[in-house]
Amino acid sequence: AQSVTQLGSHVSVSEGALVLLRCNYSSSVPPYLFWYVQYPNQGLQLLLKYTTGATLVKGINGFEAEFKKSETSFHLTKPSAHMSDAAEYFCAVSVTGGTSYGKLTFGQGTILTVHP
Amino acid sequence: DAGVIQSPRHEVTEMGQEVTLRCKPISGHDYLFWYRQTMMRGLELLIYFNNNVPIDDSGMPEDRFSAKMPNASFSTLKIQPSEPRDSAVYFCASSTGTANSPLHFGNGTRLTVT
Numbered sequence: 027a028q029s030v031t032q033l034g035s036h037v038s039v040s041e042g043a044l045v046l047l048r049c050n051y052s053s054s055v056p057p058y059l060f061w062y063v064q065y066p067n068q069g070l071q072l073l074l075k076y077t078t079g080a081t082l083v084k085g086i087n088g089f090e091a092e093f094k095k096s097e098t099s100f101h102l103t104k105p106s107a108h109m110s111d112a113a114e115y116f117c118a119v120s121v122t123g124g125t126s127y128g129k130l131t132f133g134q135g136t137i138l139t140v141h142p
Numbered sequence: 143d144a145g146v147i148q149s150p151r152h153e154v155t156e157m158g159q160e161v162t163l164r165c166k167p168i169s170g171h172d173y174l175f176w177y178r179q180t181m182m183r184g185l186e187l188l189i190y191f192n193n194n195v196p197i198d199d200s201g202m203p204e205d206r207f208s209a210k211m212p213n214a215s216f217s218t219l220k221i222q223p224s225e226p227r228d229s230a231v232y233f234c235a236s237s238t239g240t241a242n243s244p245l246h247f248g249n250g251t252r253l254t255v256t
Contacts, residue, residue: 058242060244062247067249067250068249068250069146069233069235069247069248069249069250070233070235070245070247071247072244072245072246075242075244077242078242116185120242129175129187129190129198130175130187130245131187132184132185133184134184135184135185
């Protein structure tokens with residue numbers, strides 16, 4: 027079985043500061059990893075995904091994440107926070123194979139607050 | 143593409159009433175998922191379909207919940223009878239179903255049971 031742990035349910039940064047949202051996963055097989063963003067009263071939108079190949083993945087809105095197998099981590103970063111980045115962020119892992127093919131397991135989410 | 147379409151956006155009902163939530167997936171997506179989001183439990187997968195067939199309903203909380211997918215372009219999630227603890231935001235999502243394919247979410251239905 028797979029699982030996802032997001033460290034910190036709330037993260038607060040100043041505008042222009044580095045954003046770092048932490049995600050660790052557990053999976054018995056090579057995982058596919060995703061970051062989603064949820065703005066108020068909306069559904070989740072895909073920020074980026076890791077499948078195979080390059081371990082540093084770039085997504086929309088200037089976000090990127092690095093897959094580190096040795097640390098079982100997939101942390102999300104952005105060099106300079108913008109007010110519009112304020113939202114809730116979810117890390118997710120995909121199971122490969124079997125009857126759970128394509129099923130995503132989500133972390134508990136991290137609410138990002140950006141201060142002026 | 144209009145994306146995943148859910149209706150209604152908001153539903154307020156009294157305890158004991160039947161509630162039906164609706165979803166239209168993205169055309170060509172073979173997988174459809176129903177999730178529930180609450181502050182306490184976060185995002186929970188309730189059930190998912192592949193080619194209109196339910197594959198895994200282990201997340202359905204109890205027999206009061208049922209889901210159907212009569213065709214590739216429509217799914218319903220029904221709660222009968224509804225209870226206050228069912229209050230949550232219910233999301234429908236669809237995908238092409240490969241393990242690395244992302245889910246495309248609808249905007250959700252906010253259900254309030256009084």
